[in-house]
Amino acid sequence: xxxxxxxxxxxxxxxGGASPQSIVSSVVIGDNRKSENGTDSPGEGIISDExxxxxxxxxxxxxxxxxxxxxxxxxxVHQALSPMHKAALAKRLxxxxxxxxxxxxxxxxxxKLKQTxxxxxxxxxxxxxxxxxxxxxxxxxxxxxxxxxxxxxLYMGMAxxxxxxxxxxxxxxxxxxx
DNA sequence: CCTTTCGTGCGATTTACATCA
DNA sequence: TATGATGTAAATCGCACGAAA
Numbered sequence: 001x002x003x004x005x006x007x008x009x010x011x012x013x014x015x016g017g018a019s020p021q022s023i024v025s026s027v028v029i030g031d032n033r034k035s036e037n038g039t040d041s042p043g044e045g046i047i048s049d050e051x052x053x054x055x056x057x058x059x060x061x062x063x064x065x066x067x068x069x070x071x072x073x074x075x076x077v078h079q080a081l082s083p084m085h086k087a088a089l090a091k092r093l094x095x096x097x098x099x100x101x102x103x104x105x106x107x108x109x110x111x112k113l114k115q116t117x118x119x120x121x122x123x124x125x126x127x128x129x130x131x132x133x134x135x136x137x138x139x140x141x142x143x144x145x146x147x148x149x150x151x152x153x154l155y156m157g158m159a160x161x162x163x164x165x166x167x168x169x170x171x172x173x174x175x176x177x178x
Numbered sequence: 179c180c181t182t183t184c185g186t187g188c189g190a191t192t193t194a195c196a197t198c199a
Numbered sequence: 200t201a202t203g204a205t206g207t208a209a210a211t212c213g214c215a216c217g218a219a220a
Contacts, residue, residue, distance in 0.1 A: 060209055106209070
């Protein structure tokens, strides 16, 4: 499977330089975004590796700002992690390796989606331009045909003959052997 | 060479949670 | 303030692939 790294321009900005040292060492449940003063509301505490804990209902754990920042920073360097790197990162962030893995998978998916959207926008604009150009050329062909059918009459009434096909433009068409 | 097992990535989907009208 | 709609992101599922045994 080929996973080419995305171009830098497709990358979103990461949340400003959170220092890796300031990682909150707990997986929190609850509102991480509202706490603008940086105080992550520590909900349930650390989730251990074995403690999948979801007997019945699984809990969704929101990552803290710091955790997300470190993950983003790491992602900027490597879009995929070796098992060792993953384990180290998980330990550093007090997450399960599986969580780190899932985060990276989702992050790659997000990047790809964003790239696809950008590509789509680009193609849309390109298509619009080509359509415009096509219309213009069609009009010009029409003018040329008129001009060829009665050059003198038309020439009198025209400010200038169609100018698109000038000397510096190669309007020849490859007709094979010729 | 096959076959099996294991680890990993990906796309699609589900689901918990946050936000807003 | 309560509530439903909606968006986002964490998590799950199933499949495919390559490497190693």
